[in-house]
Each structure stands twice: as structure tokens, then as C-alpha cells.
Amino acid sequence: MSVGFVGGVGSSHGVRRQVRCCTTPGNKLRETLARPGIQLMPCCFDALSARLIERAGFNFTFMSGFSSAAVHGLPDTGLMSFEEVRRHLQYLTETNNIPVICDGDTGYGNALNVKRTIQGLHSAGAAGIMIEDQISPKRCGHTKVKGVVSYDEAMMRMRAAIDARDAHASDLVIVARTDAAKAIGIDEAIKRANEFHKMGAEVSFVEAPDSVEAMQRLCDGIDGWTMCNCLEMGATPILEPARLEELGYKIAAYPLTLLSSAVKSMEEALVVLRAGDVSKVKPMLKEFTDLQELVGFDDYFREEKLYEVP
Structure with a gap:
């Protein structure tokens, strides 16, 4: 049994309370993913939207990079710094109980920056962290065409993330994202995703497949858990969760549903x-x-x- 800090409905005005808890956020997330069936994951943009997700009965959430930048009045083009993201994450984790996966973008620099990103976001309460292989500055995967770093650099970046996890944050779930399907080709995306999985990344996320056939090919070719980015009016077809599960997806992420509906309202x-x-x-x-x-x-x-x- 470990000692941790929890917040949520029982906390007061963001006050953190030390309590005895039997599991960490990362272990809790891993246990959820190990259950049979697909998991739905609405993405949050601040502590209040994360609280609504928790109250609606969802098991975990994702701190969307697009949405987090948007509430700061910025486009998702790598303009938020590591410290801004870390601080934004901490507001979420201090006032909510469900596990939060944080968008770590490209890791904010070289391999040593990636390691610091993993350590810092884990210390801020992240249950999982996503690291991607885009060139810097990155951008939303459903906007303009973007590039990815070389295969060797992508492997070095992920190795740094895994090393940092293993050394400092063993409970953390690593989500490995690749944008290679659109930038290079689907075979390269599958190759990268499988190598990331061999290194120790638990969840593979290939961004922006543009057809059901491509989605099926990805799920058939990638080992381990896979995540689908269900961005309404984006590049990827929006399918019912049952259909996504048939294809082989483990997580259905809804990155902008809450932000977009809030803006419209x-x-x-x-x-x-x-x-x-x-x-x-x-x-x-x-x-x-x-x-x-x-x-x-x-x-x-x-x-x-x-x-x-x-």
C-alpha cells in the first residue's frame, strides 16, 4: 500500500490531502485497460472538464494538447512550454480522482529533454504520457501535413521516454504516437509502432488513418493496445465504439468533443x-x-x- 495525494469531489478548493491509497494513478489506468472491451476516453481541457468526465462515470481522461492550447488562446503548434503544460496538468490531477494521460508532444527537445518531460509530468500526477515522433514544432495531426523525425531519432526519443519511466516512474503508462502514416506511409507507421511496443510502450497511437480499411490494417499489424483518435469532422472516420472494438482498438479517444460543444454553447x-x-x-x-x-x-x-x- 502506497501513500499518495488525492483530490476530487472530496477535496476543498484544490487542497491536496494525504491519504493511504492502494494503487497509483498509473497502475489504476493499467488495470482499467486490462479489462475486456474497448474503453471510451473523452478528453479534457481543464480541471473543470476533467471533473465532469469523472462525474459522468468514465474511467480515465486525456489532457488534450489541442484543447489545452486552445484555452490559453493558442493553436496546437507547439507554442505551450513544458512548464505551462506541467502546471496545467497539476490543476487537473490535484482536483480529480480519475487517471489522466498527458500529451507530452515531442518531449520538448532532445533525448534528455524527453527524460525530464517524463519525470516532470509524472511528478505532476500523470497516469500516462504520450510522446510522438513529429518534427518540432509539432501540430495537430488533423490539420496541415507535417513531418516526422527519422526512424533512428524516433527510436532514440522513445528509448529516452522508456528509460525515464523505468528509472523514476515505473507505474506510468507510455502512449507512443506516430504520424508516419500520413507523412511517410502506413507500413512505416506499423514498423515504428511495433518497435515502440517492443521497447515498452503500452499503447500505440497511429494518428489520422483516413479510411476504415487503413484502420483495420493498423489494428491487424500492430502488437499491444491501440488507440483511435475520434475527432469529429477530422480525417479519421467516426465509427461506433462497437465497430472500433471489432477492428481491434482498445481506446476510443474523443479529443475535441467537450471543447467544441462548450465553445458552441x-x-x-x-x-x-x-x-x-x-x-x-x-x-x-x-x-x-x-x-x-x-x-x-x-x-x-x-x-x-x-x-x-x-
Whole structure:
């Protein structure tokens, strides 16, 4: 039994509490993935969206690089620094209980930077970390065509990630992403994914296959767990989870569903406000008491009473 810090609904205003826990976030994630069947993974963009995912009953989430950059007013083109990502992740892990996979991009530099990225994000509470083989600066895999580093450099980058995991964060789940399918060809993507798996990466993620046939070929050719990026209106066909499981996928990630739906809802509310139709706003809103409870006021007030001066 290990000692760890947990937050979530029972924590107060982001206060971390030391408790006895029987498993780490990484082990909890690994246990979830070992269960039969496909796992659905809505991706979060901040601590509040992660809390909603947890409350909806999902087993884990992914801190989307696209969404995290977006809430900072930036495109997903490698503009967020390692420290910005680490700090953003820590807000999520301090206030939620479900395991979080963090987008580690290209590792923010050379092999030694990759090792520091693994150590730093794990220390911030990541249950899993994704490292990819794009050239730097990277970009969203469903936007413009981008390049990948050479096979040898990709292997060196992943080796650094695995070494750091094995030395400092044995519970961590490594998600190995390759964009080689679009940049070079599907055979190269399969080759890279399998070599990453041999090194010790638990989950393989080949970005942006553009047909069901390509998706099936990837699942048939890659060893270990595979992840599908279900980006609505992106390059990859959106299939029902049962169909993805038939193809061989273990994780169905929904990277922008929450961000996109939130943006659309906010735009609709702003149109109503701009028109001065304030009476029409209320049906679009959560009850204020529900919102207070969601962000932790009730828990805060309960704990505050423990320290009232007589």
C-alpha cells in the first residue's frame, strides 16, 4: 500500500490531502485497460472538464494538447512550454480522482529533454504520457501535413521516454504516437509502432488513418493496445465504439468533443445576450446551486466548519 495525494469531489478548493491509497494513478489506468472491451476516453481541457468526465462515470481522461492550447488562446503548434503544460496538468490531477494521460508532444527537445518531460509530468500526477515522433514544432495531426523525425531519432526519443519511466516512474503508462502514416506511409507507421511496443510502450497511437480499411490494417499489424483518435469532422472516420472494438482498438479517444460543444454553447449564449434577450438565457444554464456544488463550494464550506474559532 502506497501513500499518495488525492483530490476530487472530496477535496476543498484544490487542497491536496494525504491519504493511504492502494494503487497509483498509473497502475489504476493499467488495470482499467486490462479489462475486456474497448474503453471510451473523452478528453479534457481543464480541471473543470476533467471533473465532469469523472462525474459522468468514465474511467480515465486525456489532457488534450489541442484543447489545452486552445484555452490559453493558442493553436496546437507547439507554442505551450513544458512548464505551462506541467502546471496545467497539476490543476487537473490535484482536483480529480480519475487517471489522466498527458500529451507530452515531442518531449520538448532532445533525448534528455524527453527524460525530464517524463519525470516532470509524472511528478505532476500523470497516469500516462504520450510522446510522438513529429518534427518540432509539432501540430495537430488533423490539420496541415507535417513531418516526422527519422526512424533512428524516433527510436532514440522513445528509448529516452522508456528509460525515464523505468528509472523514476515505473507505474506510468507510455502512449507512443506516430504520424508516419500520413507523412511517410502506413507500413512505416506499423514498423515504428511495433518497435515502440517492443521497447515498452503500452499503447500505440497511429494518428489520422483516413479510411476504415487503413484502420483495420493498423489494428491487424500492430502488437499491444491501440488507440483511435475520434475527432469529429477530422480525417479519421467516426465509427461506433462497437465497430472500433471489432477492428481491434482498445481506446476510443474523443479529443475535441467537450471543447467544441462548450465553445458552441458559449457562442449561442453570447448571441442571445448581444440581442438583449436576457430572459432566454436561463434555459441554457445550469442551476446556480448546481454550479456551486460542481466547483467545490459545498465541500469547502463543510471543511471550513472544522476550523471555525469558537
